[in-house]
Amino acid sequence: MLTPLLLIPLFGAIAIALYPKPQASRTIATIFSLVTLAWSLYLLSQFDLNIGEIQFTEFHRWIDPLGLNYSLGVDGLSLPLLALNGLLTIIALYTNRKDMERSRLHDSLILLINAGIAGALMSQNLLFFIIFYELELIPFYLLIAIWGGEKRGYASTKFILYTAVSGLLVLAAFLGITFLSHSPSFEFSDIAIDNLDLTSQLILLTALLIGFGIKIPLVPLHTWMPDTYVEASPSTTILLGGIFAKLGTYGLLRFGLQLFPATWHIISPSLAIIGTVSVIYGAMNAIAQRDIKRMVAYSSIGHMGYILVAAAAGTELSVLGAIAQMIAHGLILALLFFLVGIVEQTTGTRDLDVLNGLMNPIRGLPLTSGLLILAGMASAGIPGLVGFAAEFVVFQGSFATFPIPTLLCIFSSGLTAVYFVILINRTCFGKLDNVRAYYTRLTINDQWPALVLTAIVLFLGVQPNWLLRWMEPTTTTLVSELHAPAIVQIAEIDNSYR
Amino acid sequence: MLTTTKLPPSTHRYSEIIHRLEAGGSMLPDTPENLMQIIGIYKAYAVPMDFYWRDLLYIAERVFLDPLPFFKYFLPQEYLDLPNHYAGETADYRVWQKGEASAHPELLEFMDKGELKQKLPKIFHHLWHDRINMEFAEACMRAMLWHQGMGGQFYDYLESEEYIQNSDRAIKAYFKGNPLMLGLYKLFPEMFYEKVRELSYYANLGLFWEVMAPVFFEMSDLYDAGEFKTVPDAMNFLINGIFIAAGRPIYHHVYIGAECYEIIPKSKGFMWLYEAALPYVEAVFYRTAPFRGTKSYNAQAKQVPEEQKDFHYGILYADVFPVGTAGIPPTLLMQDMFHFLPPYLLEYYQKYCRGEDDILIQLGITFQRSMYNVTSAVIQALRVALLYPLDDPNQEHLLKNRQFFEAQLDRFLRPEARLSDIQSQEYR
Numbered sequence: 001m002l003t004p005l006l007l008i009p010l011f012g013a014i015a016i017a018l019y020p021k022p023q024a025s026r027t028i029a030t031i032f033s034l035v036t037l038a039w040s041l042y043l044l045s046q047f048d049l050n051i052g053e054i055q056f057t058e059f060h061r062w063i064d065p066l067g068l069n070y071s072l073g074v075d076g077l078s079l080p081l082l083a084l085n086g087l088l089t090i091i092a093l094y095t096n097r098k099d100m101e102r103s104r105l106h107d108s109l110i111l112l113i114n115a116g117i118a119g120a121l122m123s124q125n126l127l128f129f130i131i132f133y134e135l136e137l138i139p140f141y142l143l144i145a146i147w148g149g150e151k152r153g154y155a156s157t158k159f160i161l162y163t164a165v166s167g168l169l170v171l172a173a174f175l176g177i178t179f180l181s182h183s184p185s186f187e188f189s190d191i192a193i194d195n196l197d198l199t200s201q202l203i204l205l206t207a208l209l210i211g212f213g214i215k216i217p218l219v220p221l222h223t224w225m226p227d228t229y230v231e232a233s234p235s236t237t238i239l240l241g242g243i244f245a246k247l248g249t250y251g252l253l254r255f256g257l258q259l260f261p262a263t264w265h266i267i268s269p270s271l272a273i274i275g276t277v278s279v280i281y282g283a284m285n286a287i288a289q290r291d292i293k294r295m296v297a298y299s300s301i302g303h304m305g306y307i308l309v310a311a312a313a314g315t316e317l318s319v320l321g322a323i324a325q326m327i328a329h330g331l332i333l334a335l336l337f338f339l340v341g342i343v344e345q346t347t348g349t350r351d352l353d354v355l356n357g358l359m360n361p362i363r364g365l366p367l368t369s370g371l372l373i374l375a376g377m378a379s380a381g382i383p384g385l386v387g388f389a390a391e392f393v394v395f396q397g398s399f400a401t402f403p404i405p406t407l408l409c410i411f412s413s414g415l416t417a418v419y420f421v422i423l424i425n426r427t428c429f430g431k432l433d434n435v436r437a438y439y440t441r442l443t444i445n446d447q448w449p450a451l452v453l454t455a456i457v458l459f460l461g462v463q464p465n466w467l468l469r470w471m472e473p474t475t476t477t478l479v480s481e482l483h484a485p486a487i488v489q490i491a492e493i494d495n496s497y498r
Numbered sequence: 499m500l501t502t503t504k505l506p507p508s509t510h511r512y513s514e515i516i517h518r519l520e521a522g523g524s525m526l527p528d529t530p531e532n533l534m535q536i537i538g539i540y541k542a543y544a545v546p547m548d549f550y551w552r553d554l555l556y557i558a559e560r561v562f563l564d565p566l567p568f569f570k571y572f573l574p575q576e577y578l579d580l581p582n583h584y585a586g587e588t589a590d591y592r593v594w595q596k597g598e599a600s601a602h603p604e605l606l607e608f609m610d611k612g613e614l615k616q617k618l619p620k621i622f623h624h625l626w627h628d629r630i631n632m633e634f635a636e637a638c639m640r641a642m643l644w645h646q647g648m649g650g651q652f653y654d655y656l657e658s659e660e661y662i663q664n665s666d667r668a669i670k671a672y673f674k675g676n677p678l679m680l681g682l683y684k685l686f687p688e689m690f691y692e693k694v695r696e697l698s699y700y701a702n703l704g705l706f707w708e709v710m711a712p713v714f715f716e717m718s719d720l721y722d723a724g725e726f727k728t729v730p731d732a733m734n735f736l737i738n739g740i741f742i743a744a745g746r747p748i749y750h751h752v753y754i755g756a757e758c759y760e761i762i763p764k765s766k767g768f769m770w771l772y773e774a775a776l777p778y779v780e781a782v783f784y785r786t787a788p789f790r791g792t793k794s795y796n797a798q799a800k801q802v803p804e805e806q807k808d809f810h811y812g813i814l815y816a817d818v819f820p821v822g823t824a825g826i827p828p829t830l831l832m833q834d835m836f837h838f839l840p841p842y843l844l845e846y847y848q849k850y851c852r853g854e855d856d857i858l859i860q861l862g863i864t865f866q867r868s869m870y871n872v873t874s875a876v877i878q879a880l881r882v883a884l885l886y887p888l889d890d891p892n893q894e895h896l897l898k899n900r901q902f903f904e905a906q907l908d909r910f911l912r913p914e915a916r917l918s919d920i921q922s923q924e925y926r
Contacts, residue, residue, distance in 0.1 A: 362852075362855065362856045362858065362859055363851070363852070363856050363859060431817075434817060438851060438926070440852075441852040441853075441855055
């Protein structure tokens with residue numbers, strides 16, 4: 001059931017490479033992406049909402065001596081992300097196409113990223129996960145280095161250095177987990193850390209936290225992100241912010257929270273502080289920006305911080321909120337980057353001091369501006385939009401455990417409104433500068449990806465149950481593992497130290 | 499055309515334009531594209547103008563002080579047939595050679611079916627704004643009324659005892675048998691006189707545009723016949739038109755029942771050039787009011803000048819974008835002109851910017867170009883009337899001419915002025 005999600009985009013990439021007409025690359029990529037998305041939606045429809053454990057498992061022995069197996073499976077944590085991956089791939093294919101050179105390579109790389117991320121999300125073997133986790137860095141690096149902005153060389157190098165370190169740390173942690181716990185293989189289901197002492201657990205979890213923290217990114221591991229997001233082309237940024245960064249939060253929940261429930265419990269106050277610092281730092285920096293893409297990039301740091309706070313709180317509701325926020329943030333960020341890409345491509349600038357009056361119905365970009373306002377509202381957590389649904393669950397779930405960090409996050413969600421009002425006020429309202437305002441006309445054809453994303457943001461905002469229902473059983477399972485054994489384990493760990 | 503001046507080069511910021519004016523040219527650069535644009539827009543302007551002048555006279559002469567003038571834009575046949583004094587067989591001076599004296603055929607066709615191309619009860623066309631937008635004409639009239647002191651004697655006459663007595667007779671005749679309105683008149687006579695003054699400006703502007711419509715139609719015909727080759731050709735035709743109509747009387751007659759009341763008699767000798775054309779150019783091209791567009795200026799923030807003479811919101815300064823618009827509201831006039839664009843201009847707009855999507859903006863900028871050309875004609879006409887020929891052998895006379903041109907162009911030194919914009923063809 002799951003192998004097609006891996007193979008279809010790979011075959012798509014090969015088909016693009018082999019097909020003699022380069023101009024057909026997007027059509028081929030779209031067909032393969034649509035099939036992939038349709039398949040992930042089919043899996044959602046077949047997903048048993050009463051089971052919290054891994055479903056649709058596939059297992060084939062591969063390199064037995066290494067403990068590396070072809071082992072796939074999904075649950076309510078990974079399956080919605082797979083659907084998001086499929087959707088954003090199509091959106092990315094229809095972003096920023098004007099005068100694109102080497103489109104065949106571009107579209108192949110996007111499909112490879114789709115396969116890489118799908119592989120990482122479905123892997124039930126730690127080594128198999130790390131292969132995909134590392135592999136998708138190469139297409140991303142190429143996308144930034146070839147189709148990026150003026151400082152693409154610097155940005156792509158910084159990106160690869162940071163994310164490679166992230167991969168190394170995660171790999172080291174995985175090796176440590178497997179060897180120190182004497183697990184028979186790298187199979188996730190075989191890993192049992194009950195016999196590890198607290199220090200080992202803390203070291204391993206810290207390695208995972210730093211590794212995945214770079215990917216998310218969390219403050220102070222974030223410095224690669226603004227440069228990369230700004231220099232990457234809009235299509236690449238959509239994938240980076242929309243789904244790539246989610247591998248970090250996914251990894252933390254899957255391998256941090258699920259493998260180390262007791263230690264997670266111990267370090268959770270620190271995690272909440274780090275998450276809160278990220279939230280406030282991201283919002284403050286976003287307010288200070290003059291470049292709208294950089295502003296959205298910093299907003300992403302803030303919103304990813306919510307996920308960490310919610311995951312740290314470890315209640316059923318907060319973890320549910322964390323997963324929901326991953327999806328909601330992916331959708332909203334993709335919409336924002338898509339629209340910012342349109343603004344940049346049409347006006348030739350991202351400078352807040354230059355942009356003005358884009359809401360002008362005759363010479364401006366009224367539809368783009370309208371959608372930008374809606375995306376800003378969604379990001380600021382205005383009710384009726386998916387951002388509110390996710391953030392509300394995050395705050396409600398986290399408040400009981402971490403009231404002060406949660407209150408600071410709520411305060412910071414107000415700051416989100418501040419910087420989006422600045423962005424929208426400067427960009428969309430005011431007087432259109434008629435020296436610059438000879439922008440080309442945009443058609444629905446240019447903007448349909450934004451309309452699709454907006455429709456989903458609205459639909460899930462009004463019907464959040466359609467977002468949360470897939471995650472609830474998995475959340476229950478995750479949190480039961482976190483609390484029940486955690487108390488026992490903490491007692492055991494304490495005894496062993498005495 | 500003159501090619502050189504005997505004076506040393508001007509040091510004015512717009513020296514290039516001053517040299518062009520001294521050479522008999524226009525403020526608008528002489529390019530075939532500019533010529534095509536301005537002639538096309540004159541034609542498109544003249545058709546609604548043919549409605550404006552008729553309706554302005556109808557309101558001044560017939561609607562008069564109707565307290566509920568709901569149907570003042572519903573022009574009766576009598577006024578559609580009203581013969582233009584500068585067109586048709588009956589013309590005093592036939593400016594428009596091929597045209598008829600009655601309303602333009604394109605206007606009649608539009609009034610019949612509108613943009614909808616469907617014959618509906620008139621009220622539906624009216625409410626849907628599928629009509630000629632008289633609101634624009636009234637905005638121009640109000641600008642003239644409000645700014646008033648712009649030279650001439652018309653304004654002073656409106657304050658005279660003779661005018662009050664003429665108005666009094668007409669007011670009493672109009673409200674004969676209406677004790678309510680007569681009672682109100684008794685209580686608030688100034689209010690009624692002020693309203694009559696406004697109606698006198700309706701007549702003033704109507705008589706001004708009665709001349710301009712056939713001038714523009716004729717220019718369009720001449721261009722189509724290939725007789726205009728340059729922008730100065732078009733400007734010179736306007737100058738001639740101004741002088742032909744210069745002495746035309748400006749008056750205000752009111753028809754009540756079968757009787758004609760002469761509120762401003764023709765015998766007062768108010769001349770078209772000094773009492774209508776020049777105040778119109780001053781009020782509409784230069785000044786107008788700052789609250790016409792979708793943006794209102796903040797008087798408390800000193801965005802509105804205290805002195806009326808310092809107003810600068812006219813079409814020569816206007817930002818024709820719908821947001822932040824200063825001066826004439828672009829949408830109504832542009833919408834009116836849009837219905838009567840010659841095919842070559844329509845085709846031209848479709849090639850640039852957003853084609854039909856922003857055609858009203860492109861059209862507005864063309865209108866701005868064309869009004870710079872009209873203003874050039876007025877400046878040259880004033881120079882002819884008050885100063886010296888451009889090829890005068892006397893250096894002192896040429897210097898006087900230059901000082902006059904420089905003083906005129908000083909008014910465009912403000913940053914809002916679009917004079918430098920229209921020098922480029924890329925300003926659309």
